[in-house]
Amino acid sequence: MTPVDHAQLALHLEVASTPKPGNVDRHREYDDLRFEHFLAGAVGARPGLRLAAGNDGGDPDSIPGLGDAFERGVRGMSQQDGDNTQFGCLLLLVPLVRAATTDRLSQSGVTSVTAATTVDDAAGFYRAFEYVDVAVDDPPPEADALDVRRGGDAVPTLRERGLTLADVMALSADRDGNASEWTTGFERTFRAADRVLADDGPITDRLARVFLDCLAERPDTLVAIEHGEERARAVSRRAADVQGDLDAAADLADAFHEEGINPGTTADLVAATAFVALEWGVRV
């Protein structure tokens, strides 16, 4: 399988892995956000993943930008009725796929990839917000012109200030777990993939366990946005309490579902982790 295949499969495996308390998985869904929306999102995202792999189907000397790849992925992902299914996953997968296709799937390799992003890439990232409704925090007042909810309208400001996609990620790294991966060479992703390799059993069980580990080790930033930081810390403590036991996690999944707790940033991390683990040879 190619890195594009592995990235697509990673999206499928993320949503198939169960229980991942608070997230849609193959045993839990909402009326307006169903399991099959994620399946269609993963298939639809593929043209964006191909661009991330450097393949635009045309001129082999023209390497597509990561921002265009991300925008294309989000556009394709959004062709189902569940709205935003995998925006954050794609934000992590796009640079990882680029790193993998250029033989640099490592912390330093993906750091080179993100460091090479441009203002055009930042523009693609902003335009991607026009396709789906993404839960984000209000920016600080001085950064209002860069509110991602402005979509493409923020592009003149990006150009004026010369902000690359890496710069944009750095601006929100303290309050968004995905942006934080961009600024740390995907430190948590690679560490989680190590744990998946060291674990045994079906890959979907390993991913469910690594989800619990990741949620326990750091509060989920989507939960913090939606419910506040204190609640996010409590959610992590409850994830820690199940101690990786998937039966206990199933009870926690029922509770989070009931409470409307959705640790979606941690699910994004699991998709990225699945990709790295597949590239490293974990079997399905």
Add this chain to the structure above:
Amino acid sequence: MTPVDHAQLALHLEVASTPKPGNVDRHREYDDLRFEHFLAGAVGARPGLRLAAGNDGGDPDSIPGLGDAFERGVRGMSQQDGDNTQFGCLLLLVPLVRAATTDRLSQSGVTSVTAATTVDDAAGFYRAFEYVDVAVDDPPPEADALDVRRGGDAVPTLRERGLTLADVMALSADRDGNASEWTTGFERTFRAADRVLADDGPITDRLARVFLDCLAERPDTLVAIEHGEERARAVSRRAADVQGDLDAAADLADAFHEEGINPGTTADLVAATAFVALEWGVRV
């Protein structure tokens, strides 16, 4: 989405739809044949589906043969640890994808596609059996040289007798539900897709109901091969008894799982049905 995307998504939706009594679905699996094997099979099959769509990534004037497309699909599908996940699905999808990409997704259109198959296509079909273990019936003694389990070794006999893939399908149409679709212009597939369009609710529920309908209306040929025709008729009667009620079907799924009853040919039909329904505009 392209026909290739729809075909791939159809494979995902087939296995996600639940309950489909006796088959792996998102709530039921076996230790050695797990849900994620089907996800990986669907992603792996994609290069074969692209060939079916007439796209070999190279010379636009050279249209790949359906047998090569099928063989490539099965080879890619088999790169996971569950062995045969979607052999029968691909046998149905390959001509349907070809029909869709040439604006002939209709009974007469796909009949033209199958009628145009060649001896080379038959050779590709036989070679595909070398990648996975497919449950088949013993052929009649006079057809022993054409036993599919011979794989590529049967190719000289195919050439000697000038048998096309359509001819090969016709030879087993009376005992294999998939071959029967090939010889009837996919009559059951299109009829089932009509029912999916007329139904409402989430597509996975519609596909679960159409599975029950199809199983009730005709005995599953894989069940007949594995357990005999009388048992296959009884299985259909039990499917009819649930009268399309998905809660009752869940109990039947538990029972069939326990009894080792696997109506796999009917699941293949559902994957083909999902493809046609997606092409006809059913939303996910």
